Amino acid sequence: MRNYTWLYGIFHWFVHYSMTILIVLYSGIVVIPFFIPVDFFGATFSINIIDIILACTLATIIDLDHLPVLKKFGFNKVVFAQKRLVSPLHNFFFLSFTSILSAFMAIFISKEIGVLVFVLIVHLLWDIFEDVFIFRTGFRRWEKTWGLNKEDMEKTYNELLQIEASRPPPEPRMKKISRKLRERSNRLKERGGRISKRFSRKPWKV
Numbered sequence: 001m002r003n004y005t006w007l008y009g010i011f012h013w014f015v016h017y018s019m020t021i022l023i024v025l026y027s028g029i030v031v032i033p034f035f036i037p038v039d040f041f042g043a044t045f046s047i048n049i050i051d052i053i054l055a056c057t058l059a060t061i062i063d064l065d066h067l068p069v070l071k072k073f074g075f076n077k078v079v080f081a082q083k084r085l086v087s088p089l090h091n092f093f094f095l096s097f098t099s100i101l102s103a104f105m106a107i108f109i110s111k112e113i114g115v116l117v118f119v120l121i122v123h124l125l126w127d128i129f130e131d132v133f134i135f136r137t138g139f140r141r142w143e144k145t146w147g148l149n150k151e152d153m154e155k156t157y158n159e160l161l162q163i164e165a166s167r168p169p170p171e172p173r174m175k176k177i178s179r180k181l182r183e184r185s186n187r188l189k190e191r192g193g194r195i196s197k198r199f200s201r202k203p204w205k206v
Contacts, residue, residue: 015126020059020119024052029112055119062120065089092142095124 025047034050065088088094098120106114131137 012130016059016123017056019122019126020055021052023115023119023122024048024055027111027115029115031112031116055116058116059119059123062089062123090124090127090142095121095128095142098124 029051030048031054032048032050034048035046036049038045038047069087098117102114102117102121104114105117128142131142
């Protein structure tokens with residue numbers, strides 16, 4: 001299970017926002033008409049910027065259920081926590097509910113509202129893909145349908161503290177760099193010694 005780094009966080013949200021923008025553009029919805037011209041390699045397009053901002057806002061709001069876990073465990077340990085805890089909105093129950101709601105809205109009420117709800121579905125599907133194929137957390141957390149339990153969060157936090165306490169203290173950065181430089185220098189010396197021995201051998205007499 002890999003850690004959630006700042007670099008991966010940027011990639012995570014780049015994918016979310018890219019998919020959201022593509023959904024809005026290709027669906028052709030117009031909720032609040034506010035078009036701006038965009039020149040793309042000589043081709044001019046009119047983009048409804050307000051609808052894109054609205055869809056990206058919805059895609060961001062759904063992740064607010066991560067804030068209690070993020071505040072408790074920190075950025076680097078959020079994957080450790082999410083593997084063991086249930087998020088109120090990130091589960092199969094909410095995914096099924098939004099799927100039905102999106103289809104119902106698009107067919108009977110408004111295509112625009114149905115597409116905006118569909119943005120949440122795509123957001124959850126990408127999160128599921130990350131959990132299963134990138135962070136290797138499996139489907140177990142997504143199968144539960146209840147919200148975040150404070151007792152479970154405290155129990156998971158204590159488990160993390162026990163794991164951290166059982167690990168050896170991290171090596172100081174400068175000491176680690178010095179050790180790697182010594183190891184590299186020793187390897188170069190050994191390689192140089194083998195090469196010198198090879199050239200110092202006496203040739204075979206004929």
